Amino acid sequence: MATEYQTIEQFNNNLNDYIHNYVRNNMYIIELTKCCGYTTFITIYKDETLIDLYKRSSIHIGTSEIKSLFIITPRNEKITIPISGLTTFRQFLMSQIMDSNNPNMIPIYPMPAHIVYRIYLDDGNCHEHNHH
Numbered sequence: 001m002a003t004e005y006q007t008i009e010q011f012n013n014n015l016n017d018y019i020h021n022y023v024r025n026n027m028y029i030i031e032l033t034k035c036c037g038y039t040t041f042i043t044i045y046k047d048e049t050l051i052d053l054y055k056r057s058s059i060h061i062g063t064s065e066i067k068s069l070f071i072i073t074p075r076n077e078k079i080t081i082p083i084s085g086l087t088t089f090r091q092f093l094m095s096q097i098m099d100s101n102n103p104n105m106i107p108i109y110p111m112p113a114h115i116v117y118r119i120y121l122d123d124g125n126c127h128e129h130n131h132h
Helices: 008-026 050-061 089-097
Strands: 027-034 039-045 068-072 078-080 116-122
Touching: 008 027, 027 050, 027 089, 039 050, 050 068, 050 089, 050 116
Parallel strands: 027 116
Antiparallel strands: 027 039, 068 078, 068 116
């Protein structure tokens, strides 16, 4: 059976459709930031647990040495993300953005970009001055 090759345009259309529809509707995009400044995108299904977030982060970064995941609020407060198999990422996020006048998590890129939230990863190399 001969292989039918698709065009680059078809690939780009399929990839854009996946990102703009599937990811946007089913997942959150996280900019995972190590304390050294290295950043990478990961995705997490909205109803995966916080343990799943730790697992995805560990696999993506390629280390089992994650000490903690945390956010830094707009008021420069550090909030550690609990290791929980009961709380979904959606529940955690909603608890951090409930106060619309003073949310703890805000998108890091301006509209019309996709909503992306920053989460910091401490792999044992974090120091107070790293995330300020």
